[in-house]
Amino acid sequence: MKILILGAGKMGSFFSDVLSSNHEVAIFDTNPDRLKFAYNVVRMSDPKEISEFNPELVINAATVKYTIDAFKTILPYISETCIISDIASVKTGLQEFYASIKQPFASSHPMFGPTFADLRNLSTQSAIVISESSEKGKEFFLDLYRSLHLQVFEYSFDEHDQTIAYSLSIPFASTLVFASVMKHQEAPGTTFKRHMDIAKGLLSEDDFLLTEILFNPYTPQQVEQIREELGQLLSIIEKKDAGEMLEFLTKVRKNIE
Numbered sequence: 001m002k003i004l005i006l007g008a009g010k011m012g013s014f015f016s017d018v019l020s021s022n023h024e025v026a027i028f029d030t031n032p033d034r035l036k037f038a039y040n041v042v043r044m045s046d047p048k049e050i051s052e053f054n055p056e057l058v059i060n061a062a063t064v065k066y067t068i069d070a071f072k073t074i075l076p077y078i079s080e081t082c083i084i085s086d087i088a089s090v091k092t093g094l095q096e097f098y099a100s101i102k103q104p105f106a107s108s109h110p111m112f113g114p115t116f117a118d119l120r121n122l123s124t125q126s127a128i129v130i131s132e133s134s135e136k137g138k139e140f141f142l143d144l145y146r147s148l149h150l151q152v153f154e155y156s157f158d159e160h161d162q163t164i165a166y167s168l169s170i171p172f173a174s175t176l177v178f179a180s181v182m183k184h185q186e187a188p189g190t191t192f193k194r195h196m197d198i199a200k201g202l203l204s205e206d207d208f209l210l211t212e213i214l215f216n217p218y219t220p221q222q223v224e225q226i227r228e229e230l231g232q233l234l235s236i237i238e239k240k241d242a243g244e245m246l247e248f249l250t251k252v253r254k255n256i257e
Contacts, residue, residue, distance in 0.1 A: 001140075002026075004055035004078075005041075006070045008034040011087060011110075012061035016041050018148070026053050028074065050077035057140065060086045065208040068097050075101065083137040089164065090212040095132070095157045106130075106137025109160065110145065111167075123149040128163070131156050165218030172213060173223050175202050 001023045005012045008029040016038060019025050026042035028050060029035055035043040042053060055078060062070035067088050078084070085106040086094060098105040107130035112122055127145040129138055131154045138154075145152045155163060179199040202210070213219075236244045 001057055002053065002055045004028060004050060004053060004058045004074070006058065006060045006074065007062040008038055009061060009063070012059075013038065015059055015061060015087075018144075026050075026055065030073075047073055047077050050074055054079065055082055057137070058082060058084045060084065060088070063206055063208070064088050064090050064212060065206070068093060071097065071101075075103075078103065083134060083140075085133075085137055085141070089168070089209065090216070091130070091157055091160055092212060104134035104137060106133040106141055107157070108133075108141045108145070109164075110150070112150070126151040126153065128153050128155050128160055130154075130160060161216055162218050164213065165216045165222050168213050169216060169219040169222050170226065172202060172210065173219075173226060175199050177226075179203065 003019055003023050003025050005016050005019075005025065005027045006029075008016075008027050008031075012027060012029075016025050016027055020040040024042075025040070026044055027035060027038045028044040028047070030045060032045045035045065044050065044053070058071075058074065058078060060067055060070050067086055071084060071086075075084075080102045081104070083104050083106055084098075084101075085108065087108055087110055088094065089109055089111075091107065091109075094107060098107070109128040109130075110125075111127060112125035127141075127150045129141050129145070129152060131138075133141075142152060142154075153163075175195075175198055178195055179202075182196070182199075233248065236248055
């Protein structure tokens with residue numbers, strides 16, 4: 001299959017490496033400097049080159065802020081039968097965009113961002129494929145993710161947003177609160193250092209991505225739960241109530257069994 005990847009960043013490079021052995025792959029990036037380290041692929045920085053390549057599938061790996069703009073840039077240069085796809089962790093506006101174009105689409109979310117995951121071993125990672133995707137596009141990504149030994153889930157656009165509010169917004173919000181009370185001083189303790197590493201990794205992500213994930217319409221109810229539990233924990237600590245603390249810890253342990 002002839003596959004065009006939009007964006008030569010970390011995820012675009014990952015997909016080109018994975019796919020180039022079995023497919024004819026091209027990478028398009030408006031910044032030619034980012035294409036210097038793209039190997040075994042056709043490199044493009046002018047959208048007019050896309051017409052000659054004539055892709056059968058487009059994988060949009062542009063930063064989430066520019067996902068739809070990247071699609072709009074290349075649409076005039078691809079056929080109406082070409083499947084366009086995104087791998088965005090935030091699906092805001094994409095369902096409406098896909099409904100407005102002629103090309104079939106596939107939407108997925110590989111939940112193994114390069115900040116934390118070991119891209120050489122993804123067996124403990126997951127991916128979501130959006131159920132409204134075209135059959136051919138859905139089949140391609142289901143087969144691809146399973147070949148990488150990922151745990152694969154099929155969700156609708158709405159179910160995806162609900163899941164992300166739970167699986168990303170809660171840890172993101174908790175980590176941001178942790179980092180917001182940090183001081184510029186060394187502190188011993190393995191747990192502290194692990195939390196600090198997570199915080200540094202999270203804050204190395206794109207600001208727009210973090211904002212969009214936290215602005216998910218399902219996020220406020222998740223953050224409200226954090227506030228309620230923190231309120232309860234603070235009350236227990238202030239009262240120094242050992243019995244209530246035991247009950248609280250027992251409840252928390254059951255949550256993570």
